[in-house]
Ligand SMILES: [Zn+2]
């Protein structure tokens with residue numbers, strides 16, 4: 001029973017993948033071409049060891065060529081091979097049917113509501129969290145600018161779950177590393193979008209541009225299928241970075257047929273000088289910088305480090321550094337000391353107090369990392385209850401607000417701690433109500 005439900009789910013939303021990766025197709029390599037045609041729905045899977053007949057392959061190649069506006073030769077010619085080797089979306093173009101003849105998908109199912117929420121649950125090591133999220137928001141906005149939709153980032157209960165993952169990741173579409181399949185997404189009422197962490201994701205430059213790929217995948221998340229129009233965003237192939245990208249009329253017509261035109265054009269983003277919220281701030285807490293967002297701090301398994309424009313994230317024993325554009329510049333590795341584990345505990349949160357001094361917190365321990373030597377001294381390893389007296393356990397994020405105040409975030413609440421007097425200023429306070437944005441922008 002359980003198996004039947006799963007198969008039904010994938011057939012209707014992502015297509016049934018076999019566990020294989022897109023491999024390079026060379027001239028005359030009919031085996032690789034067959035795999036490709038099967039994976040993207042142009043041909044049904046060969047039964048057991050029986051291979052596809054020549055006529056079956058010819059028909060599949062013709063429908064592939066027709067879909068992609070190539071000369072219809074029915075042969076594995078140069079143009080066809082070239083197209084098959086172009087990086088693309090992992091969602092199939094055609095629906096293999098029981099009679100073996102591929103049929104184009106129609107529009108996918110649509111959401112029954114117009115206000116949708118999203119959350120990034122697995123970030124990329126290639127981009128800083130804040131830049132990654134702003135590109136995701138921009139890609140969603142491309143659709144809500146033209147159709148009657150709105151999107152909100154949330155910290156739980158999201159409609160659209162976004163993750164960067166490698167290889168097999170729990171669905172029937174394993175990723176294949178750099179090139180080949182870049183990403184895939186599920187139609188409503190699922191909407192999740194998965195990105196291959198094996199790609200060299202970049203923002204606003206040549207490389208695999210996250211905005212373009214994400215905007216395409218969110219087209220699927222919203223119920224659009226692949227377009228046969230080469231110039232449409234919903235064409236299955238990645239065309240590269242485009243400055244000031246605008247949706248193609250074909251994409252706009254598609255999304256409007258699902259949700260109608262945008263009725264309430266969104267105002268431009270609120271400026272940081274907007275009036276402060278009316279909620280009174282606790283008098284014993286330093287006043288945060290002006291309102292920038294109402295989103296509670298994200299709960300990420302990858303602590304961020306921000307200090308005077310320095311931005312990095314910590315994952316296990318590695319520190320990923322980013323430039324001001326959010327592109328990764330360096331990966332540093334914390335050194336192992338003799339007779340000791342590299343980290344006393346799994347890192348839950350971290351904050352920098354100077355250029356080279358970083359506090360890291362686990363579940364019950366806190367310790368200090370010297371960024372200049374990449375070492376953790378034994379003397380710095382303490383119980384959290386000793387190092388930060390009064391702070392309850394469960395910290396998920398932390399940041400230095402001014403030279404002496406640290407905010408510790410736990411779920412949607414935060415605590416304020418004074419490093420100089422070594423005492424808790426107060427808390428828990430509602431992070432969302434007080435308009436604190438927990439990322440590097442606050443410190444810039
Ligand atoms: Zn696609």
Ligand SMILES: [Zn+2]
Pocket residue numbers: 169171173184194
């Ligand atoms: Zn997936």
